[in-house]
Amino acid sequence: MLSVRFFSLLREALNTEVLELEWSSRCCTVGALKQELIKQNGSFWEEHLMHPNVIHAVNQRVVMIEEPLHDGDEIAFFPPMTGG
Amino acid sequence: MLSVRFFSLLREALNTEVLELEWSSRCCTVGALKQELIKQNGSFWEEHLMHPNVIHAVNQRVVMIEEPLHDGDEIAFFPPMTGG
Amino acid sequence: MGVRVQIEPFDGAQEYGRLAASGHAAVAVFSGQVRDFGYLGDVSLLELEHYPGMTERVLTEIGDSASARFSLLSWRIIHRYGPLKAGEAIVWVGVTAHHREAAFAGCEFIMDHLKTNAPFWKKERHPDGKAQWVAAADTDEQRRRRWHEDS
């Protein structure tokens, strides 16, 4: 299983808070997961997920697009943070 | 009249808090006043007043040794400040 | 030491009092309040979304790393989420140290990293019903980077 979370304007635009995906060994990096999600959901998702500002976290740590995924991981996509 | 004040270790060492001096037109700068005080009080005062760290204020503003004095001025001598 | 991420208001004065009671030589505190004017004009409400779990983890890492870098004696970060009105405190950061330069630097280091690294997102709501996600400021990223430059 992979748990995929979306925050802020990505959550709103994609109208999705959490996706639970079957673990598939094909899907081995954050980048590959993005491609998988785009293939399933179309160009609107592509536009948002491929935006150069999108930040990726795996298990609550910000990572690069090449980060490998493992069964049970929690992945998150969100725009740049604006705390404080 | 000139009012001359001493603070901190200068006040303690010279055992003097305030001196009221007659205004004399001979005494026209902070440096000249220092020489006058040394002439009157001797080498112990010279040692303290000529110490390179001594700060001079006229009418509550820090000034250079060349600062001219006027009748009624308040002059102060003190070591570097250590507030905060 | 410690992080609090909460929806409830907090009492910054009490928090300051707690830090000062430590008797540590230097105390530095920063707090940020909701602006009443945003990107689209008057702001009637600010909504703060966050990533529960990751937020606490990132704030703890930022505090620990400020603490190690500046030899802080103590530090505390409080950050709110949920709906906030203009003038309400969003964030409160307080540190203590042996020296004032460490206290100032530690407090500002925490704020500069929190701004760009802690998973919070702000949405402004306006009196006319419009709403707008606040964009991240490039200047915030620049301020964070200056802590990591060779010089």
Place this chain on the structure above:
Amino acid sequence: MGVRVQIEPFDGAQEYGRLAASGHAAVAVFSGQVRDFGYLGDVSLLELEHYPGMTERVLTEIGDSASARFSLLSWRIIHRYGPLKAGEAIVWVGVTAHHREAAFAGCEFIMDHLKTNAPFWKKERHPDGKAQWVAAADTDEQRRRRWHEDS
């Protein structure tokens, strides 16, 4: 805005609360407490002498110049004199601004100038009866100077 130079203790938490109640976007506060360890070892008492009149004037000039330079929305400086025990607050500086960088810079600018320009002198009293005037630190002068360098 304003300066208070007083022998009585003050309530830093209450002062913080007053600043934060302004609702201004950024609040920065620094307070300095008496160290329990000085140049000759344990300090039982710190005595602060000052130059009444000049102190208030210098602190006001420092606050005004920080305010102009960093566009502060408000500022306040409280400084005690007389005998102080370890852990007691000597100085409290609080500022508010539209942005955090101005608040941090304004608060630190005030502290750095106050340290070297305000006419206070510290004398440490030790448990063995010895007393010692605290020497000015070169590092304080360096920290003040960096606000006035071309760069």
